[in-house]
Amino acid sequence: xxxxxxxxxxxxAVKGRIYYYYRRGKxxxxxxxxxxxxxxxxxxxxxxxxxxxxxxxxATAAGVLPGSMxxxxxxxxxxxxxxxxQASTKRDYEKAMKPLExxxxxxxxxxxxxxxxxxxRDRYAFKPSVEGAPPVKTPSRANRMVAVLxxxxxxxxxxxxxxxxxxxxxxRLKTGVGYRSWTDVELDQVLNAETxxxxxxxxxxxxxxxxxxxxxxxxMTWAAFDGSAVEVVQLKxxxxxxxxxxxxxxxxxxxxxxxxxxxxxxxxxxxxMLDHFRHLMAKAIKDAGLEGLVTHGLRATAARWMAExxxxxxxxxxxxxxxxxxxxxxxVREAEQKTRxxxxxxxxxxxxxxxxxxxxxxxxxxxxC
Numbered sequence: 001x002x003x004x005x006x007x008x009x010x011x012x013a014v015k016g017r018i019y020y021y022y023r024r025g026k027x028x029x030x031x032x033x034x035x036x037x038x039x040x041x042x043x044x045x046x047x048x049x050x051x052x053x054x055x056x057x058x059a060t061a062a063g064v065l066p067g068s069m070x071x072x073x074x075x076x077x078x079x080x081x082x083x084x085x086q087a088s089t090k091r092d093y094e095k096a097m098k099p100l101e102x103x104x105x106x107x108x109x110x111x112x113x114x115x116x117x118x119x120x121r122d123r124y125a126f127k128p129s130v131e132g133a134p135p136v137k138t139p140s141r142a143n144r145m146v147a148v149l150x151x152x153x154x155x156x157x158x159x160x161x162x163x164x165x166x167x168x169x170x171x172r173l174k175t176g177v178g179y180r181s182w183t184d185v186e187l188d189q190v191l192n193a194e195t196x197x198x199x200x201x202x203x204x205x206x207x208x209x210x211x212x213x214x215x216x217x218x219x220m221t222w223a224a225f226d227g228s229a230v231e232v233v234q235l236k237x238x239x240x241x242x243x244x245x246x247x248x249x250x251x252x253x254x255x256x257x258x259x260x261x262x263x264x265x266x267x268x269x270x271x272x273m274l275d276h277f278r279h280l281m282a283k284a285i286k287d288a289g290l291e292g293l294v295t296h297g298l299r300a301t302a303a304r305w306m307a308e309x310x311x312x313x314x315x316x317x318x319x320x321x322x323x324x325x326x327x328x329x330x331x332v333r334e335a336e337q338k339t340r341x342x343x344x345x346x347x348x349x350x351x352x353x354x355x356x357x358x359x360x361x362x363x364x365x366x367x368x369c
Contacts (some may be wrong), residue, residue: 070105181300209249211302
């Protein structure tokens with residue numbers, strides 16, 4: 001019997017038997033039979049129609065137009081797909097969903113044209129600056145708006161809100177090379193600055209020693225440290241990585257006080273929140289007399305160190321937890337370019353030295369002037 005892909009259909013196995021439910025938000029009703037059977041499909045369609053009508057009624061009562069962008073976003077926030085996402089992912093999505101809901105919530109999803117997608121992208125490609133200065137380019141913000149819109153519309157297509165997704169594969173705006181890695185000089189400058197708190201020094205060494213994201217650093221526990229390595233389950237990807245630490249990071253961790261379950265703590269011994277952690281890191285960078293650096297750049301520094309040490313892309317990815325080689329390839333290419341450039345410089349030096357040491361075959365001729 002062929003299985004049919006139906007929205008909000010949930011299958012649960014109990015003692016070797018599969019039960020099917022219509023699950024939508026807080027609604028959970030069992031559907032008798034099996035997918036593909038006429039009675040099953042009729043029961044599903046009745047439940048689906050009733051749920052759609054209930055949502056439309058609730059939306060109308062709340063001042064939400066049925067079939068509008070706002071109605072779509074409200075429905076998506078109630079979906080299993082949304083509930084499965086990590087808190088950090090939800091925060092990133094909300095940065096786009098809130099303006100979509102607030103500014104464009106009245107637009108009908110069914111007739112949204114592709115022209116709107118590019119108008120949206122272009123609108124968020126810049127943001128106003130101080131008076132008299134040119135607008136500030138924000139390509140990442142523009143790309144995020146389109147990406148989240150595309151996700152919402154794909155979800156809408158799967159649920160019959162419209163036939164196609166006009167936000168699929170638009171041209172992305174160029175965002176540059178990403179977060180810049182810290183140079184070794186900059187790293188030492190922050191670590192050695194008198195203004196840098198001990199906990200920030202520990203955080204920096206942990207960041208370059210593990211190559212993990214900020215959200216994983218603040219969540220890292222002492223139980224995950226065995227004296228030589230840490231084990232991390234990355235919050236963004238769910239990837240589980242085991243990372244042997246550099247000697248400097250091992251010494252720093254081994255001598256650090258254990259005042260909480262997490263390795264990184266505030267002066268009062270409580271765990272850091274991510275935003276507070278980023279704020280303290282930014283302050284330490286500024287107080288050390290540097291600018292243009294961010295915490296995430298330490299992850300890039302760790303990857304760069306491994307690339308310059310000759311590590312392969314796969315070796316670097318095994319530590320950083322990157323799921324694709326796009327970013328890691330950049331570090332490897334840069335490291336290989338430096339190696340080739342150094343080799344070229346050495347060859348030039350040897351060539352020039354040979355020319356200088358070469359014994360002349362004849363005395364140079366003195367020209368009459």
